[in-house]
Amino acid sequence: MDFINELLRNRRSIRRFKETKIENEKIELIKKAILMSPSGKRFNEWEFIFIDDKNILDQLSYCKEHGSELLRNAPLGIVVIADKNKSDIVIEDCSIASIIAQLAAESIGLGSCWVQCRLRKTADGKDSEDVVREILNIPDNYFVQSIIAIGYKDQDRKPFEDANLQWEKIHTNTF
Numbered sequence: 045m046d047f048i049n050e051l052l053r054n055r056r057s058i059r060r061f062k063e064t065k066i067e068n069e070k071i072e073l074i075k076k077a078i079l080m081s082p083s084g085k086r087f088n089e090w091e092f093i094f095i096d097d098k099n100i101l102d103q104l105s106y107c108k109e110h111g112s113e114l115l116r117n118a119p120l121g122i123v124v125i126a127d128k129n130k131s132d133i134v135i136e137d138c139s140i141a142s143i144i145a146q147l148a149a150e151s152i153g154l155g156s157c158w159v160q161c162r163l164r165k166t167a168d169g170k171d172s173e174d175v176v177r178e179i180l181n182i183p184d185n186y187f188v189q190s191i192i193a194i195g196y197k198d199q200d201r202k203p204f205e206d207a208n209l210q211w212e213k214i215h216t217n218t219f
């Protein structure tokens with residue numbers, strides 16, 4: 045219980061990363077974690093593209109007008125996609141896998157940030173999902189949820205504090 049509390053308390057979005065390469069064992073652990081993500085009816089329609097090629101990460105960093113530039117200095121990006129023909133709840137399943145990737149990263153001393161692709165546009169108005177599909181040769185029937193940037197943290201973020209949580213958001217028995 046302490047472990048999950050600590051993990052959640054410390055996970056903050058990290059947008060600046062050190063150059064340090066992520067060890068293969070850590071990448072394997074993240075792969076294992078996302079493959080254990082829950083999915084509706086266990087359809088497992090998600091798929092993940094691990095990107096450590098600087099040139100490709102640079103191209104992806106322009107997939108949105110704002111909020112994707114951090115991919116330029118990330119050592120790893122995980123593109124979370126799903127075959128839309130295999131499930132009608134791809135958004136939910138891909139979102140869960142995305143946060144699991146972030147929490148797994150945090151648990152092994154890495155920082156992460158979610159880069160949203162669905163419903164986003166590039167600076168010149170192209171659909172972000174289309175741009176990512178084109179860069180990575182992803183077929184049209186695949187939905188592109190997010191790119192999770194991961195790496196060793198190069199910034200300090202304050203952990204959450206109990207006293208500052210929005211306790212008013214919690215209701216009991218009725219609204």
Ligand SMILES: Cc1cc2nc3c(=O)[nH]c(=O)nc-3n(C[C@H](O)[C@H](O)[C@H](O)COP(=O)(O)O)c2cc1C
Nearest residue numbers: 055056057058059110111112114157158159160201
């Ligand atoms: C669904 C979702 C989409 C997000 N998209 C982006 C994004 O495109 N770019 C970015 O820099 N951060 C993105 N974030 C990170 C949020 O901005 C961040 O979680 C929020 O500001 C709270 O900060 P914290 O994660 O440090 O608690 C996203 C987070 C979520 C959950």
